[in-house]
Amino acid sequence: MSFKSEVRTLALAAGAFLVFYFAPLQNARVEGAIMEALALVQWYAREHMVFGLLPAFFIAGAISAFVSKGAVMRYLGARARRSVAYAVASVSGSILAVCSCTILPLFAGIYSRGAGLGPATAFLYAGPAINVMAIILTARVLGAEIGIARAIGAVVFSVVIGFVMHLIFRRDEVQRANEALAEPEPEHGRPIHQTLSVFVAMIALLAFANWGRPAEAAGLSHAVYSAKWLLTGVAAIALGAVLVAWYRVRLAWAIAGAVPVVALAVLFPGNPIPSFVAGVAAVTVVSFASGGESREWVTGSWDFAKEILPLLLTGILVVGLLLGRPEAEGLIPSKWVIHLVGGDSIRSSFVAAVSSGLMYFCTLTEVPIVQGLMGSGMGKGPALAFLLAGPAVSVPNILILRSIIGTRKTMVYLALVVTMATATGAVFGAVAG
Secondary structure, eight states, rough: HHHHHHHHHHHHOOOOOHHHHHOOOSSSHHHHHHHHHHHHHHHIIIIIIIIHHHHHHHHHHHHHSSSSSHEEEEEETTOHHHHHHHHHHHHHHHHHHOOTTHHHHHHHHHHHTOOOOHHHHHHHHHHHOHHHHHHHHHHHHHHHHHHHHHHHHHHHHHHHHHHHHHHHHHHHHHHHHHHHHHHHOOOOOHHHHHHHHHHHHHHHHHHHHTOOOOOSSOOHHHHHHHHHHHHHHHHHHHHOOOHHHHHOOOHHHHHHHHHHHHHHHHTTTTOOOOHHHHHHHHHHHHHHHHHHHHHHHHHHHHHHHHHHHHHHHHHHHHHHHHHOTTSOSSOOOHHHHHHBBSSOOOOHHHHHHHHHSSSSSTTTHHHHHHHHHHHBBBBBHHHHHHHHHHHTTTHHHHHHHHHHHOOOHHHHHHHHHHHHHHHHHHHHHHOOO
């Protein structure tokens, strides 16, 4: 190892030692912040790890195992038609309607298969930001003008951010595209409807398992919520049927794997976690044992999990320590944030964009958070900046993204999100405030 790397390691070790040695653990705020950090990780594990992140890892693994690199290059590659690439990226990202961390395995999947940086980052922003349910809830709770502004801003942001990323790093993208074209393309010969079917089943499973309770107990959204676990089960059966029909998974093995899932669903009708986890385990074991593409799918999913999970949990710990959960405080008092985001100045919009990017909250929870902040004096401009930056960026998101595309690209992406959210919030605040 070089002398420079050894010095860096020593400095990190010394810094960690000093933090633990001098940490005022008896201080009430420090003690509370530590508990908030652990509570936030526990909350994420209970609310998102099983139903959100596990299906996302399997979808990412399926992209690497089942999707031809040529297909990704054709529609999302650096040399694809820009209108097609950005349309596909924004639409496919918005269909998923996931949080800023759940989108990352999917982003890593398409990027590793050759998607251009521009369309890939458009997809990365679109997934958490262009969420139809969140936009509708925003309009109902915060007002139609903020809801409409959020919808327009999110769509424009996804395309503009992706295009600017492509322009800034176009030299890297040309080299990457040339390297991808030089690689021989394996011939799978699988019809497109077979590949699409497995993704439709997995995306349906992800969507139904994470379907949130609607604000009103009526309408289509409430009907889906009432039947969410039945619909999730139907999606799981469809996935199993596809794997048996076209991916060489043995029917007897699939039935054997389904038996404990059904048994746990009957034994614990009010708790879907045991049967869901059993289903994930069954799919993993049966697919791995089947070999071929199915085994590649499972191993690819595991590779994404190993890369992302440690950084994700570290990031959530940091967020909990500094800012706590929405209903509690970390080391930074919430009154500081409320004071800084008051009014409609450009400073307030900037602080709102940055602070929302440091926080972590799941999809839809940003609306009541902003409602509370507006009740404490936040202007409409900072509120919009918060809504445009927060769902798409977080500390865990930044840590993981850096490991996928590098520090420079991550910092540029973060700067684009914050800058555009700040400018949009300032203009909106001046017009609507």
